[in-house]
Amino acid sequence: MRISALEEYGLRCLVTLAKEGTDGMLSIADIAQKEGLSVPYTSKLLSILRKNGLVVAERGRGGGFTIARDPQEIDLFEVITALGGPIIDPDHCTRFSGQREECVHADNCSVHEVLGGLAGYIQEFLSRTTLADLISTGPVIELKPLSSRVNVQSAPRPSAEMSGGGMSADAE
Amino acid sequence: MRISALEEYGLRCLVTLAKEGTDGMLSIADIAQKEGLSVPYTSKLLSILRKNGLVVAERGRGGGFTIARDPQEIDLFEVITALGGPIIDPDHCTRFSGQREECVHADNCSVHEVLGGLAGYIQEFLSRTTLADLISTGPVIELKPLSSRVNVQSAPRPSAEMSGGGMSADAE
DNA sequence: AAAATACTTTACATTTGCGTAAAGATTGGT
DNA sequence: ACCAATCTTTACGCAAATGTAAAGTATTTT
Secondary structure, three states, X not given: OEOOHHHHHHHHHHHHHHHHOOOOOEOHHHHHHHHOOOHHHHHHHHHHHXXXXXXXXXXXXXXXXXXXXXXXXXXXXXXXXXXXXXXXXXXXXXXXXXXXXXXXXXXXXHHHHHHHHHHHHHHHXXXXXXHHHHHOOOOOOOOOOOOOOOOOOOOOOOOOOOOOOOOOOOOO | OEOOHHHHHHHHHHHHHHHHOOOXXXXXXXXXXXHOOOHHHHHHHHHHHHHOOOEEEEOOOOOEEEEOOOHHHOEHHHXXXXXXXXXXXXXHHHHOOOOXXXXXXXXXXXXXXXXXXXXXXXXXXXXXXXXXXXXXXXXXXXXXXXXXXXXXXXXXXXXXXXXXXXXXXXXX
């Protein structure tokens, strides 16, 4: 359960392009230099973003990449899904089937239910954030109150206690 | 951004043990058979769970594994972290540094800020769900209203629109 | 004490993801 | 036409994760 390299770097490249606006343009070399990545790798990242309709390429001399839409119209769920695939595979039950053809808990699987709920929960978060939010100048980004229900799928029910303690994620 | 095999299968094994309660016990062979996994692989999973204090092993003839604590006292954040490591690496900025020593956006990195916020958000969800929630009989699990603020770290601010549309996670 | 049961550890083959490298295709300038 | 700049695609080597296999250690029963 963690961010893949493609997701991390691809998102950064897209943010860099978003800063240029829908009229701006950057070459692969430009982006690679701005992000400290190699040119071939940046090339691959942009290729993925293009195939998913997030950027538009112009070939030939003087070409480059432009963000496909207004940054406000691109949310992070779309970006992360484009770069890393679905958060929960549609074929979850066959992928994690152990030694059998299909998962032992083919029906009534509480684990799958909760993990599916988690995926919806994550989607909710990512969908609420757009590229525009990431390029605004404010140093700290705030969270708005949530709608009290995730309308995508099931999710966990209340437990007596919240053990949530020391999160290790650092913010420099 | 997806569930690893260790996280998926390890959680299942732990749920199976949780169903036996703190007085029950299952051998590796029992668990492997119940979950449709190979014995060596189940062995590895249980080893990880034991090293993280989630199960207790009894060796020798008649031995097996027992859940270490009451299922109500074990939340999914602890389980997922034990099996898959931290959701956001503490050394995020050096891990995703591209070709340089450190990330180009060493300070004032909005991407890292949001991804850190996401990690906290996920933690919030996982911490609220315990193993006891997963072994209760109810067919569908409901989500309780959230506290309106994640108190772990920063998180995204409101965007004008919620494009959240077709989630592909399936629930059979 | 010897043997059987069952956890523990290490090593290994396979697969997947990461990042690089190189050759191909398209456009614009001369 | 030709060349240069730039995106596009395919192929490759390396590292990490996945799952298996086998040898080792502890405990109980006989």
